[in-house]
Amino acid sequence: MEIIEKAPAKINLGLDVLYKRDDGYHELEMIMASVDLSDRLILTAIPTDDIIIKTDNGFLPVDRKNNIYQAIDIMKKTYGFTQGVEVNLKKNLPVAAGLGGGSSDAAAAFRGVNRLFNLGATLEEMAKLSVPIGTDIPYCLYGQTALVTGVGDRVTPLSHPMPQCWIVLVKPKISVSTPRVFSKIQVDSLSHPNIKAIYHAIENQDYQEMIQHLGNSLESYTMEVFPIVKYVKNKMLEFGADAAVMSGSGPTVLALCKKRSRAVHVANALKGFCDEVYLVRTLNR
Numbered sequence: 001m002e003i004i005e006k007a008p009a010k011i012n013l014g015l016d017v018l019y020k021r022d023d024g025y026h027e028l029e030m031i032m033a034s035v036d037l038s039d040r041l042i043l044t045a046i047p048t049d050d051i052i053i054k055t056d057n058g059f060l061p062v063d064r065k066n067n068i069y070q071a072i073d074i075m076k077k078t079y080g081f082t083q084g085v086e087v088n089l090k091k092n093l094p095v096a097a098g099l100g101g102g103s104s105d106a107a108a109a110f111r112g113v114n115r116l117f118n119l120g121a122t123l124e125e126m127a128k129l130s131v132p133i134g135t136d137i138p139y140c141l142y143g144q145t146a147l148v149t150g151v152g153d154r155v156t157p158l159s160h161p162m163p164q165c166w167i168v169l170v171k172p173k174i175s176v177s178t179p180r181v182f183s184k185i186q187v188d189s190l191s192h193p194n195i196k197a198i199y200h201a202i203e204n205q206d207y208q209e210m211i212q213h214l215g216n217s218l219e220s221y222t223m224e225v226f227p228i229v230k231y232v233k234n235k236m237l238e239f240g241a242d243a244a245v246m247s248g249s250g251p252t253v254l255a256l257c258k259k260r261s262r263a264v265h266v267a268n269a270l271k272g273f274c275d276e277v278y279l280v281r282t283l284n285r
């Protein structure tokens, strides 16, 4: 039997870093959503007690350094199934992009193993198990527009998905290390977006109000170190995006457009500057 799971990219419409916690992590307040650009995992039970990962992306680790491996391993240790698992990973998401590619793959592995062996694990149980692997995984397990707080472990789905729109994702040809960004920021010097305003705009399904408040505390650091990220954001606005904001720790910048024709125009214009340009839709959930 094989199980197919999609691993959609996550975006941060709002990301506020509140303070550094005693455990060394940062307290965050975020509004996150998912888009229709996904990795695909095919999970198959195997008789030997192994976790085997095969992927079309030759740059990814396929051992316990892969988030998928860690997710399956912790589920095996927690729920005690004896069979092994083979995972075929079709990698469509850019790596180290700020789109939660590894985290979403891990979330898909949690869901897939749960289904493959009928473990009966709840979302809450899997989210709790997932935090040591990656603080973005709890959101990816829920996969719907949500207020996310704590280190990323407290997920509160909103009663409405973010208003439908077209999104242009542009990933400059650089990789940004999330741990490095968090180790370098000075919380006192960060900007702080109004997360509550984004939250209420989405609850009111008010696209025009929502786009007024998008923001990301981590932009200032990533843009200072990688000016190309600021350049991409400015070009998106210059070519007519309704709004633009960096996703996560970057380097991907996302542009929101209500009209498809405008999104196509922005995407085509940005292809003149970056290779990795994706025209996507919000997942309506």
Ligand SMILES: C[C@@](CO)(OP(=O)(O)O)[C@H](O)COP(=O)(O)OP(=O)(O)OC[C@H]1O[C@@H](n2ccc(N)nc2=O)[C@H](O)[C@@H]1O
Residues within 6 Å of the ligand: 012, 015, 024, 025, 026, 027, 028, 097, 098, 099, 100, 103, 133, 134, 135, 136, 137, 150, 151, 152, 178, 179, 182, 183, 247, 248, 249, 250
């Ligand atoms: C910044 C965000 C925003 O959605 O996404 P990305 O940019 O990674 O996509 C996330 O908070 C990232 O989630 P994730 O990529 O899973 O990070 P993790 O591997 O858990 O953490 C990497 C390192 O970042 C720092 N970290 C992470 C989360 C947090 N709330 N405070 C932190 O200080 C810690 O040093 C941690 O060791």
Ligand SMILES: Nc1ncnc2c1ncn2[C@@H]1O[C@H](COP(=O)(O)OP(=O)(O)O)[C@@H](O)[C@H]1O
Residues within 6 Å of the ligand: 060, 061, 065, 066, 067, 068, 094, 095, 096, 097, 098, 099, 100, 101, 102, 103, 104, 105, 106, 136, 178, 248, 249, 250
């Ligand atoms: N299944 C996976 N997909 C992508 N990256 C992975 C995966 N497993 C482990 N990694 C590692 O995680 C790091 C980037 O994770 P990723 O989630 O793509 O970044 P981001 O959270 O910024 O989107 C890379 O160093 C990559 O080697």
